[in-house]
Amino acid sequence: MSKFSNMFHSISTKLMLLVTVIILITGALVGTTSYYIARSQLLEAGERDLKSIVDGSLASLELLNENVELGIFSLEEAQEQARLVLGGPVNEEGNYDYLSSQFSYKQDGYLLAYDQDYVLQIHPSRVGQEPPNEHTRNNRAMMVAAGQASGIEDQYVIYADLQEDGSYRDKTAYMQHFEPWDWTIGMVVFQDEFYEDLNTLSTFILLSTFVLVILSTLVFYFLTRSKIKLLKNVADVSNNIAEGKIYQTNLKESSDEIGQLATAFNKMSVELKTLVTNVQKTSTHLLDSATDLSAISEETSASSQEVGEAIAEIATGTQEQANDLEDINSRVDLLTKAITAMASQNEKMSTLTTKTATLSTEGSEIIERLQTSNAESLTASQQVSNEIKDLSDKVKEITKVMDTIENIAEETNLLALNASIEAARAGEHGKGFSVVAEEIRKLAEQSKGATHQVQSVVSAIVNETASTVKTVEGTMKTAEELSTDVISTRSKFGQLSLSVEDIVSSLNLVKQEIDTITDHNKEMSAAIESASSVSEETAASVEEITSSIDEQVRVMGNVAESAEQLTHLNQELSNLIEKYDVMS
Template identity: 25%
Template sequence: MHIFNPKDWKMFTKSAWLVVSIVGLFLVSYFLFILPIIENDLLEGKRKDVSHAVEVAYGIIDSYNQLAENGLISEEEAKQTARKVISEIRYNNDEYFWINDYDLKMIMHPINKALDGTNVASIKDANGVRMFQTMADVVKSEGSGFVEYQWMNPTSKEVESKISYVIGFKKWNWIVGSGMYLTEVQEMLTSLRNNVILVLLIVALIAVIAGYYFAVIISSPIKSLNNAASKVASGDTNIKVDYNSKDEIGELTNSFNLMVGNINNSIEEINQKSKEAETATIEAKKAQQIAVNQQEYLANNTSIILQEMEKFANGDLTVNVKAENSDDEIGKLFNGFNKAVNNIKEMIKRVQEAVQAAASASSQISASSEELAAGSQEQSAQASEVATAIEQMATTIMETTKNVTGATENAKNAGSIADEGGKAVIDTINGMERIADVVKKAAETVEKLGASSDQIGEIIQVIDEIADQTNLLALNAAIEAARAGEHGRGFAVVADEVRKLAERTTKATKEIASMIKQIQEDTNGAVQSITTGKVEVEHGKELAKKAGNSLKLIIESSKKVVDDVTQVASASEEQSTAAEQISRSIEGINSVTQETAAGTQQIARAAEDLNRLTENLQQLIDAFKIDHNYSSAVNNHYTSKRYLN
């Protein structure tokens, strides 16, 4: 039953039972251990007293025996005297000595003289013990010893316990003994027991009073602590126990007050954390909505820019993306993309114009070369005719004059044609330089496109870093949700969704970065192609310069021919004498004409090379669509047709 469970007792009950237990334990210890020890000590004292007394009587007997042995008295006289002296000795008021022999014959009994001379072997005490026989047995076996028995007390006239000490005197065959009644010991024990019980009762009463006092002192603050703890358990933490003491209860009270203070602080902190958790939940919802909006915004704009990039990759330069917000990173990305596309579009237009100009110049060079070749052939034929005419010059002065006049006109025509060829070559060189400038600008524009792609890559890196920060924010939010415990469970779900969004954003930025890298590679390829075209243009410029130099020589030679023919016309009268000189001049003219023909062939080949270069460059441009009506390929087709026609 719970009533006997000490753990369920009140503090006062425990204190009272503690006092009762201590007093009861002392009583039990006294009666079971201390009192028997005292009784043994008293009995041992009695034993010593009676043994000492018997030893005195033994000494008397021995002294008289010495007298007899010394011959001072006879043995019988010594026995009689010793018997008489011993019979008269008393100690402890009433205690006496008796003497019997080894055969159990009573020699002397000062109290019961009727026993003198009788055999006491058959005498028994109240318990049926033959005490004299026992005494004789002890003396015979050990020489001396104690014997306890019941014997009539002459004072109280009652049978009482008695202890006797006997010792044998073998010389005379005597056994002398004496005993003491244990009544005194019992009375002393009873008195001591009663006194101890009285003292213990007084001590117990004092202990109970003191225990009650201390129980009240101990239980009162404990009750206060218990009541305060009950209130704290009920939720009332605005409580303080007043108990000023340096004992354990005082320390317990201080610890309790400190604990209540810590609980109050914890409650305030929990309330604060709860408010923070609610605020964090609201912020998380806002962040979630922002993240959803950003996700939708990013997904829509990513889809838009991917579609436009696909068109751009297919050569459509009419693409243009409109940003919802030009101030954010997506808007900057769209603007950068539009700027790059516009730069490439302008570059393609300029290249297209340069190609058209180059095609036109090439056509003009080709036509001029054909005319120059025809003139050279005609001049060569005329030179042959002049050579033939030299043979007939003597007889046909008039015919020579006509031929010289015709040669003059042809030389003028050849000079004009050569002059036009020189201008065409200069125009070609200028066109080549413009093409080189356009190609250079195209290369710079494409390089700017590469730089814009790098900027787009940096923007993608910023978006990736934003995703990483969002992921870190989601991780911190998950940690705060874990700290908030049950209140932060919903916040943890939100944090997990934010983390997933950050992962998807990171994946999308990586895909965009891969596309940007491909665009950069394509841009680098375009730069290399344009660089190659630039080299070919420089080569064309060199060829055109060579053609220009050749035409310059042709012009100078033509002027020289005109001068020579003029001199021939003015000195026709001297033709007969200067036929040999005219022949040499005609040979020089023929040589110059052949050189002119060779120069025109080189110009023609340079024009063909220039046409091939412009065709290659046109094929590169054909891949781009620069407006919504028709592509550059269509433009170039009609332009080429126009020039060819």
């Protein structure tokens, strides 16, 4: 049953059935068309035969009527003679044998004639018979009317004739009117006699169609067997591909559509084999790339975390720096207070120095305090020395500025002098300008004088600064020696009075330097505040960088997740590709 079902579903079987149906339909159409065309032509030929026979019978009646007119025959004799000529001789049964007459048509075609009362005048067996019933009367009336019609087509009559078994059978009659005798004569034939030979034609058409179907099926089978086999091979290869077996096909190629299908399938198998091979290789490379990407993203994420930690440490360091700056600022405040205290102490030292001569008895105690203060003074003296050197540099810069101002004043003076000369030349018109030029000259002279005064002061400051530097250096050296010479100083305390005066003058210089140090200390405080502000801005920038690093870490996490998804998709692709076995 399965084999029969497969055979029934085979495309070759379906195509042969289709060809058979097409041939049968074509044969039926051709046969039916031929049958009806032949029938129509036979009907027309039969009608022409009927007309020819009736025309011949009329010629015979004309001859008989001429004999009547010549007196050879009486009308009754002529009419009887017409029955014998047209209807045939009388047989043993007393009927006219129309088959022996020359005016018959096949087996059942014979001549008949009616008078105006529809009484039969010529008939094989019913001469003189009146219409037995209304149906017969109507038929005879139609035939008589047709015989008197003017057109040939109207002289043909088709009517249903009642048979002995009660059935009706169509008849065709061709009628003409013979006026001398007032007869309507015609030939009556059953219609099926016209095309009774069509049965043989129908049988021939059926047999021809059957033979044509058999021959066409065989020819179609032998012509399409190789193509059907090729299609079967294509189906087998397609099933193998569906099962994962991919190999290069070598189907027979040709120029027709199925051959082109084989060509395309051969090319497709090569391309599909190449595609699957490349996909398998690409899948392997993709897996390696996805693994590398995952590893790189993890390393980048770890590096970003380390950078984040480093930035956090920088933020901590920045905060510590800000704290240190605050601490330094506090220390600077303390330094300011210490400088103030040192200034005060310097005043006290000056007072004490003036009293040294009278307070020598207290020298030991003062030396002890001096030893205590000496260490502090040594450190402060070092700072003072540095500040004094900076001050010296700034004083030199001030000197350069004063020189520039002096030059400008001299140039201004010259310009004012030239302006006065030009104003004098201008007379009354330049009088007002001369006053202005004179005032400018005076201002230039005053500026020059003030510059000279400033330069004098600055020069004095430079000299005093140099002396102070030396003094400070000497003080530092003295302070260093003082630490070791305190005991010997007690024995030489008497010499201290000689040095007190020098100390007093030096203390005055120290006071000036302390004032300078105080000014520099204020500048240092401002710089520390500026550094603290920069530190705060740095801390804010570090926070922004930290936020960016966190975002980068999050993005790299997404990249790592995408890499894992890519690895998973690649695994699915590998699973799909693995079922395909690429064969040579």
